[in-house]
Amino acid sequence: MSEEKTVMSPAERRASLSLAGIFGLRMLGLFLILPVLSLYAHDLPGATPLLVGTAIGAYGLTQALLQIPFGAASDRLGRKPVIAFGLLLFAGGSVLAAMADNIYLLLLGRVLQGAGAIGAAVIAMVADLTREETRTRAMALIGMTIGVSFAVSLVLGPTLEHWIGVPGIFWLTAVLSAGAIGVVYLVVPEPEHSGRHRDAELSREMLGSILRNPTLLRLDFGIFALHLVLTALFVVIPPVLVEEVGLATSWQWILYLPVVLASFVLMFPLVFLAEARRLMQPVFLGAIVVLLAALLLLAWLPPGPWSLGLALVAFFTGFNVLEASLPSLISKAAPAAAKGTAVGVYNVAEFFGAFLGGTLGGAVAGAYGPEGVFLIGAVVALLWLGVALSGPVPHHVSTRLIAVGALEPGEARELERALQEIEGMVEARVFADEGTAYCKVDRQRLDEEALGEVLDWVRAEAEAAG
Structure with a gap:
């Protein structure tokens, strides 16, 4: 394949960057609230640990349920109207959460935020606007924005909470979502035609074979477990930092910033070894072991800035490696013409994991405290390790x-x-x-x-x- 064919045209670059920006801003709106929501929600009338945890993960339920219907609707109604409607729902959920004066309205706002499930429609539009030869790069750009959004949110969320409060963060995400609608219509090019793309969209005739594929199911369980543990962690980490470490919410970025930087520095050589040196299996299994060890450290070490920082560096190093490796493994394991279907099922598993993680984290925290949440997370990681060991890592293709x-x-x-x-x-x-x-x-x-x-x-x- 010639180099000229794999270079994005200006129109493809514009489409990829603008759609990645829309996707990234929406994910930033979801992630910004993670480091600060549990403390804020705890003080709302009617709050219980279970309801607080459910509010944190509630967006995952509607995301999981509506990802595939939104993608199908974009085939029939057009990409831009469906994306704009999803952004409008997300903005409406943000406004409701900003104005919530009790835990039930906050929970409803989070559910409505998740209902703006535009991921499948955005991916389909990227496929409409890129050639086959450049599509992989465009999809990788969107994947990268998700990782960057999450890392930025850990540092920016506590800072914004200090400046504008949690309601202010919700108002900000509403404004950003409204602005993103403008980007959809004013910046994103209009596709010449919207076709079917088996590499980017779910295919109903291939769904059965994907759901019967044991390798793909193991990977789906992996992303489910990873986001379950992550969301459960954020039910208890912010209160631990305030109550046991004495670090106010507005200063928690001082811990998160070095943790994020150190975990990225440690992640890159491991991902390089996995892909370039074809050491995917040992790196992948090793990252699950690191995740498990980090959760045990969180459960057993006395809470303090250094012990907590060390455990979080280990956790996010394992998390980042796994978050980068799992989509690559899905791509390797999926049949050539069913990648879009495999990714669609994978995304549903991810969001269900986030929902269950929040709910389970809240219930366990109320009964057994933070240590119980860390230990439950360790049990899930251990179960994942067993599942991962039960089958081969996909071939390096x-x-x-x-x-x-x-x-x-x-x-x-x-x-x-x-x-x-x-x-x-x-x-x-x-x-x-x-x-x-x-x-x-x-x-x-x-x-x-x-x-x-x-x-x-x-x-x-x-x-x-x-």
Whole structure:
């Protein structure tokens, strides 16, 4: 594949950056509240530990339930109207949460925030606005904005709480969401056509096979467990910092900032080893062990700034490695033409994990205190380790999408056979309705020259037919 084809055009760059910005701002709005909500919600009338935890994770329930329907609606009604409606719901939920004077209204606001489940529609629009050759880069950009949003929120959330309070943070997210609607219509290009993209959208006919795939189910359980533990952690960490360490909410960024920086510094070489050196299995399993060790440290060490900081560095190092590795593993394990379906199921598992983590964290905190939450998290991490050890890590392959143009069904089958005979081609599916070949390749073994010859043959046949 030539270098020119894999370079984004100005229109693709504009589309990818603007949609990544919309996605990132929305995730920032959800994450900003994590480090500060438990203390604020605890003082609202009607608050109990269970309801506080549920309010923290409530957005995950509606996110999980509505991700797939929003994606399907964007196929029928158009990407931009569905994205704008989702942002409007998120803004409305933020306003309701900002004005809440009891725990029940706050809970309702968080549920409404989660109802703005635009993720699938945004991904589908990215696919509409990018070529097959550049789509992976565009999707990676969106994934990167999620990680950056989360890291920034840990530092910025406590600072904003000091300046404008928790209601002010909700008002800010409402304003940002309204601004994002303007970006959707004024900055994001209009797709020439909205087609079906099996690498980016859920396919109902492939859903059954994805739900029966044991490797994918193990990875789905992994993201479920990871976000369950993360959300449960934020039910109790802010109160521990205030009540046992003596660190006021407005100064908690002093702890979070070095924790975030140290965890990123430790993460990058581990992710490099996993991908570049093909050491995914030991790095992946090691990160789960680190996560487990961090949770045990949180449960057993006496709370103090240094012990807590050390445990949190370990936790977020493991978390960051796993958060980066799991999407890569999903891509490797999913059938070539079912990546969008596999990712859709994976996202649902992630948000259900966040919901259950908040609810379970609140219930356990009320009965057994922070130590109980840390120990429950350790049990979940240990269970995940057992699940991960029960099956192999997916083969180290990459997904490659190739535009092949309009084909008759017979020509698609012939091209599929030719692609599958190429050295290093692990799987190839060609769909005449899309004019796209979905390939899984081993980049170290792929015979690029043979692939080029097959594609030249396809172009020659198309020119002869044209």
